[in-house]
Amino acid sequence: MNEIEKKIVDQFDVAKAWSHVQHLVEKLPGRYTGSDQERQSAEFIAARLREIGIEPQIQPVDSWLGVPDGATMRIEAPEPIDIPCAPDTGRGQLISGEFIVIETPEEARQLAGKLTGKIVVIPYSYSYPITPEEARKQGAAGMIYGNWGPSDVDILRVTAPQTWTYWGLPDPDAFRIGEQEAIPQGHIGRQSYERVRDLCRKGKVTGSFSANIRSFWGKSHQVIADVGPDHLGDDADFMIMAAHHDSWNPGASDDGGGVAVLLEAARVLHGARQSLKRKVRFMFVSGHENGAYATSTWYLDNHWQALREHAICFSFTDNPGFANAPEFKIEANEELMDFALACARDVVGDEPKINVHRANKTADRGFFGVGVPGIYTRGAFTQAQADAWGGAFLGYWNHSNHDTLDKIDPVNLERNARIRLLEAVRLCSAEILPYDFRRTVAGMRERLEGWQADGRYDVSGTLALARKFAEHLDAFYGPAGTRDAARTNETLKALARELSWINYTYKGRYGQDIFGVDLKKPLPIMNSIDELAHHAAGSPMDLMLRARIRRDQNKVEDALRASIALVTSS
Known part of the structure; x- marks a missing residue:
């Protein structure tokens, strides 16, 4: 860090941040969207911003919300067992049938066409072996998720019931599917899940469950405030720093800690605003937990052009400062x-392990279509810790009443906050934006080369374009010389707009992929190529998949051609 960066980052006061966490957890623990405490949480945030000289806006956003309202589950055979259960979707109807366990995508493929009337049981994760939508299409009667966590813990998870059919406020078709055709879904604890799984592995298991969600139209309250040099107007570039202030009770780590980090970051950056070249737009979003990411998606839909022209990064802070996370x-x-890796290393040094992954479609990160790059940096548990907790990389207490103040360590909270601050300072003061698309296109080339080598589908033309783009990028990133910063930044933003939607979406620029889609590999928009392996050449499904792939391939090739034009004319 240089002296200016260090001076700014060192202003972070963890005691102030901790007082914000305490207030949210102790005074406003039940701040799920649609509750009075969620509105009070927005007012609390706005009051703290005004105290430091920032004038916020509270934006009420119409939202379709859901609140858990009871669930039951009972095994009838091979032996009667009552199992504690929490609801995900449903209207209280009793669903009876055979329980079928699916733990991997391969098992899902093997059972394709055999799920009619079945109750599908899967382990909870951020990447399902079979999605609820696919289970619905195959005629499943219901779905049960087994919570992550250690085998001797049976904590029930409270989940967002609105995220499996749409993202943001639903259109009429998505609303109809969600309300009329959605299969009932429930959650059970890890210990219960393993008991049910083991029974299913031994033989036929039958029983029933019911799940009830109280759904209603309500308001999600979003708080927005800008920090930046006094001379910048509405047409200035900006980054977004966001956290969700709605939480399940009591929501200490998820996301009282994130709100606290952003409030203190706002204070620090407001004091240093004259040293920045761009604005920071703070967004305390809501509808995250039980409204399908209502406010951030509303903001995207209603500020599309401003985001396309001026947004440089979406930085999300969620679950920072875990205790015992090394x-x-x-x-x-x-x-x-x-x-992002350089910022983290400059704060924490060489010792802690830092795992770097492609961005994924979770939380409020719905800005891939519009083309705004994102960063999400947080403290993390070791793989051994997560494995011992059944894959619970956010802690086995996540989304439960066990998410209490002891789950946050003030020292870790401060370390995470200093990284996020340094990211913001550098993004908003850099002469030239720190985007390096050479890494982006390298990932695309590797995926295309793998498909081409596999031989099931010809991507040689697309691969040739990606290689040509890589060559032009090498020239573009050559010696800066007398490069015009403003023109270069416009080119970099335009590249982000062209490449993000093909590299991080299925639905493209203007749609929203649902929660749980798999973005682990580049060019997911062409993922249908992988499905060819499961269908005979020349079969109807093979032919239909090839038609879809060709259309998606055209999208990718158009984006690559546009990107080549951008870097060659810059």
């Missing part, structure tokens, strides 16, 4: 991976 995790668009 590592760090970065999820970022590939063009910002090296930048």
Whole structure:
């Protein structure tokens, strides 16, 4: 860090941040969207911003919300067992049938066409072996998720019931599916899940469950405030620093800690605003837990052009400062991976392990279509810790009443906050934006080369374009010389707009992929190529998949051609 960066980052006061966490957890623990405490949480945030000289806006956003309202589950055979259960979707109807366990995508493929009337049981994760939508299409009667966590813990998870059919406020078709055709879904604890799984592995298991969600129209309250040099107007570039202030009770780590980090970051950056070249737009979003990411998606839909022209990064802070978490995790668009890693290393040094991954479609990160790159940096548990907790990389207490103040360590909270601050300072003061698309196109080339070598589908033309683009990028990133910063930044933003939607979405620029889609590999928009392996050449499904792939391939090739034009004319 240089002297200016260090001076700014060192202003972070963890005692102030901790007082914000305490207030949210102790005074406003039940701040799920649609509750009075969620509105009070927004007012609390706005009051703290005004105290430091920032004038916020509270934006009420119409939202379709859901609140858990009871669930039951009972095994009838091979032996009667009552199992504690929490609801995900449903209207209280009793669902009876055979329980079928699916733990891997391969098992899902093997059971394709055999799920009619079955109750599908899967382990909870951020990447399902079979999605609820696919289970619905195959005629499943219901779905049960087994919570992550250690085998001797049976904590029930409270989940967002609105995220499996749509993202943001639903259109009429998504609303109809969600309300009329959605299969009932429930959650059971890890210990219960393993008991049910073991029974299913031994033989036929039958029983029933019911799940009831109280759904209603309500308001999600979003708080927005800008920090930046006094001379910048509405047409200035900006980054977004966001956290969700709605939480399940009591929501200490998820996301009282994130709100606290952003409030203190706002204070620090407001004091240093004259040293910045760009604005920071703070967004305390809501509808995150039980409204399908309502406010951040509303903001995207209603500020589309401003985001396309001026947004440089979506930085999300969620679950920072875990106690007993010795590592760090970065999820970022590939063009910002090296930048984010450098920021983290400059704060914490060489010792802690830092895991860097491609950005994924979770939380409020719905900005891939519009083309705004993102960074999500947080403290992380070791793989051994997560494995011992059944894969619970956010802690086995996540989304439960066990998410109490002891789950946050003030020292880790401060370390994470200093990284996020340094990212913001550098993004908003850099002469030239730190996007490096060479890493982005390298990932695309590797995926295309794998498909081409596999031989099931010809991507040689697309691969040739990606290689040509890589060559032009090498020239573009050559010696800076007398490069015009403003023109270069416009080119970099335009590249992000062209490449993000093909590299991080299925639905493209204007749609929203649902929660749980798999973005682990580049060019997910062409993922249908992988499905060819499961269908005979020349079969109807093979032919239909090839038609879809060709259309998606055209999208990718158009984006690559546009990107080549951008870097060659810059």
